[in-house]
Amino acid sequence: MKKLLPLFLSAILLISGCSENTSSAADSKENSPDNTEKPVITIGITGSISPMSYMVTKDDKTVFEGFDIDLAGAVCDELGMELKITSASGFTVKEDMEKGIYDCYWNGVAPTEELSKSLDFTSPYFYDRVVFGVYEDSGIETTEQLSKSSILTYTELEDVIFDFEEIQFPTIMNIIRVENIMEKFKGGQYQAVLCYESEILNYNKTAEKKLSIIYPDYPEDNKYRVNYCVGVKKGNEELKAKIETAIATLKENGKFEEIYNKWF
Numbered sequence: 001m002k003k004l005l006p007l008f009l010s011a012i013l014l015i016s017g018c019s020e021n022t023s024s025a026a027d028s029k030e031n032s033p034d035n036t037e038k039p040v041i042t043i044g045i046t047g048s049i050s051p052m053s054y055m056v057t058k059d060d061k062t063v064f065e066g067f068d069i070d071l072a073g074a075v076c077d078e079l080g081m082e083l084k085i086t087s088a089s090g091f092t093v094k095e096d097m098e099k100g101i102y103d104c105y106w107n108g109v110a111p112t113e114e115l116s117k118s119l120d121f122t123s124p125y126f127y128d129r130v131v132f133g134v135y136e137d138s139g140i141e142t143t144e145q146l147s148k149s150s151i152l153t154y155t156e157l158e159d160v161i162f163d164f165e166e167i168q169f170p171t172i173m174n175i176i177r178v179e180n181i182m183e184k185f186k187g188g189q190y191q192a193v194l195c196y197e198s199e200i201l202n203y204n205k206t207a208e209k210k211l212s213i214i215y216p217d218y219p220e221d222n223k224y225r226v227n228y229c230v231g232v233k234k235g236n237e238e239l240k241a242k243i244e245t246a247i248a249t250l251k252e253n254g255k256f257e258e259i260y261n262k263w264f
Contacts, residue, residue: 039081039082040081040082040084041076041079041082041103041104043086043102043103043106044087044088044093044101044105044106045068045086045087046087046090047087050180050199051198051263051264052068052107052198053065053066053106054066064085067260067263067264068107069085070259070263071125072106074250075246075247078249079246088102093105093115097118097119103236103239104230104232104243105230108126110228111227119233119234120232120236121229121230121240122240124227125229128198129196129215130160130224130225131194131195131197131214131216132213132214132216133193133200133211134146134211134214135211136210140191140214143217149191150191151193151194152189153195154181154195157195160216160224181195182195182203198264230243
């Protein structure tokens, strides 16, 4: 029987670094407030991976927020570069990168086999995993006790449900990834939520009624554990190395932890 474990999410640092390519957006220049020119690094974001990166409306303008946004900003500060963010589509990443529309695909992205054909990836900077969340006063502490619980999850995680053959879930509600699953869960219609650990940790930062996390008995190397990396154009080893080195520095000087604690 799997017992309720303490909340845990491991964020690890990158080891290698960022680049300049004469045909990429990173080579464009912008004037900073002190009138000195800095190279610009443009990152592509879909804005649908809360709390890593998502879109909000402020003063009638749509802006990007999230852990990845803050981390990318800190990386650019470390490198003495200006950060520019542009909307991206997961379906056209290769084409957009080749056209120089953006230099990095920084989108809470895991290096899948398909994406790796088009992009090179940094070392992982963040580990996440699929978990169950229940309210702390629910009395549920194990996956077995989830039987007869109605579950809210993402369509992409539906296979996880079917891996629990011993559990009979009376109701399984699937939503697409772009929806804020925690907001929908607060409606009280479901007894448990199946989502990414980062989402629950972020939710618990401000929620009055907090969630406990139940960690299923997954193998260490399986599809329910996610390694987030930054994608760069194939062969752009210089850009990759700069980003990795910058994040390693942020880990050493405490800035990475500061950003992590803000969101989780």
